[in-house]
Amino acid sequence: MIANIIILTGIINLILGVVVISGARTEKGKLSFALFAFSTLVWSLADFFVYKTHSAIFDKLAYSSAALVPTFLLFWILDLEDQTKKRTARISIGTIGLLFVILPLIDNLVISNIKPNGITGTTEEVGPLFIPYMAFFVLTYLIVLIKLVKSHRKSSGEEKNRYRTILIGFLLYGAGGIMFGLILPAMGYEKFTNFDVSCSLIFVGFTTYAIVQYKWMNIKVVAFELLAIFIIGASLMEIFVADTQGQRIYKSAMFVILTTLSIFMVKSALNEVKRKEELEVANNKLETANYRLEMANQEISERKDQLQEMSNNLAKANEQLKRLDRAKSEFVSRAYHDLRAPITGIKGYVSLLMEGSYGQVPPEQMEVLKKTFSITSDMSTLTEDLLTASKLESGAMTFDFKRHRIEDICRQIVDTLYPKAKDSGLYLEYIKQKEPLPELLIDGPRIRESISNLVDNAIKYTKTGEVTLRLERAETSSYKAPTILAEDQSLSKDNVGPVVRITVTDTGIGIPKTEIPYLFARFSRGKDTSRLNAGGTGLGLYVCKGMIEGNGGKVWAESDGEGKGSRFIVELPIEPQEEIQ
16 A cells, blocks of 8 residues: 555656656746656656565665655755746756765665665664764755745736745645654554655646646646646556556556557647637637727727828818908908008199199209109009909909900000110110011910010019010010019919010129019019119019919019129910919
8 A cells, every 4th residue: 555655656757857847838937847747757666666675775776766856856945936047056056966866876875774664665873974874964954945935925916926835835745754754753653654655646636737727837738748648647557557567568568558559649639729819819810800900990090080180170260261362352452442542542643743733833842742642652552463363362363364465565665664774764665576466365464464574574674774664475485483582472374385575684783593482472573672673562473473374374584693784574374364264
C-alpha cells in the first residue's frame, strides 16, 4: 500500500510537470517547475524501489535524488522573479545542488551502515556530512519561503492570488515533510517516513491549480494531454504492481501500445485545437475589425451630420448675407440717388452765377465760384461712380444694347477732351484704320463713359508728351488674364473671334508691375498713391471695367515701367456674345 502511494505520487507529479511544460502560455518558470515535478518522480521511484527491494543502492539514490528537488525549486523561484539572466546565482545553486546529489552516493559521508528494514525498506546511520546535507534542505526551503512571501506582498490582482495559492501549497508541503520526515520518526512511527516524498504532491498540485485558475495555461491543450498522460501513467503503474513476470511482460506491451495510441490521439487533438484556436483568433480579429469599422462608420455618419449641419448653417448665413447685401445696395443706391439731386442743383446755380445770370460777379468772387464748381463737379462724379458701382455689385445695372459705330463714339470722346489736353500742354491724337469697322451691338453711353474715363485718366497722369486713342480691328484677342485681386475676377468669358481693339496710350508716369493688379479693384488707385492724382476716387477704373465686361468686352492695363507711360486696352467683340443677345 505504501509503495503504491509513493509511485502514484511520482506519476501524478510527472503528469502535472508535463501539463505545465506543454500547456503554459508563458515561458517564465515553465521549464524549471517541470524539472522540479520530474525530480519528485525520480525521488518517488527511488523510494519505491527502496521499499520493494530493501537495497542500499536505491537508498543512496533516494538521498541523492532528494537533493534535486530543492535545487530545481530555487531555479523556479529565480525564473518567477525574472532573474534568469543572473548566471552567477544559477551556477552557484547548480554547483551546490550537484554537490549534495553526489555526496550521498559516496559511502559513509551522508549515510552509513545501511541495513534492510521490513517497515521502511532500509535503516541507516548518519554520516559526518548528514547535518550539512539537511541544512541544505532547510536553508533552501527558507529561501523559497522568503521569496514567495516577498512576491506575494509586491504583487496585486490575479498575480497576488496566484502567489497566495502557491504559498499555501508550499507551507503545507513543508509542514508535511517535517511531520513525516522528522516528528513522527522521532516519536517512533517510522513506517510513515516514506510519505515525506508524497507531500511534494501537495505543493505541485497547488501550484498547478494556481497556474490553471489564473489563466497561465492553455486549458484546451491540457485537457487532451491529461487524458493521454493518465492512460500512460495507469499502464505504467500496472507494470510496477504486477505479481508475475508474465504479467509484467504483458502489461509492458500494453504500455507501449497505449503510449503510441495516446501520442497519436494527442497529436490529432492538438491539431484540432490549434485549428479551432486559429479560427477563434481569426473570428476575434474579424469581430475587432467589424467593431472598428462600425465605429468608423458611426464616426463618419456623425461627421457627415455635422458637415450637413454646417452646410445648412452656411447656406442660411449666405442667404442672410445676400439679403443684407441687397439691402445695403438698395440703401446705397437710394442714398446716392437722393444726393445726386442737390449736388446737381448746386452745380447748376453756381454755373448760372458764373455766367452772370444774376448780375456781374467780381473777379475775386469768380475764383471762389470756379473752385466751388470744380468741387461740386467732383462730388457729382463721385456720386455717379458710387451709384454705378452699387448697381454693378447688386446686379441692378441694366444695359441698352443697340447698333453703334465705335468710330463715332471715339471721335466724340476726342473732341470733348481735346480742350482739356491742350490746356495741360498735351497733344491728343486719334488714330483709326482706313477700312470702316462693323457696327457693334453695345450700350453706347456706357462704352462712351468708360473709354472717356480712360482718356481722361491718361491726360491727368501725363505731364508732358501726348495721349493717343487708337482704334483697330483684330482677328483674335490678345487678352491675357493678369494676376489680379480675388475680388477683381473677370465677369465674362474670354473673347473668341474678331474684336475691335481700343488702345489709350500715354507718355505719363507709367505703372509699376506690382501695382497693375490693383488698378481695377474697388476704391483702389494703386499701392503708391503718393504719386497719383489726389483727386481720384478709386472707383473710375472699377466702374469702367464693370461696364465694359457688361458689354461682353475686356479691359486691362500694360506698362513698361515707372516713368515710361502706360497703355489701357479695351476689346469689344464684333459679333455679340450669347448673354447679350
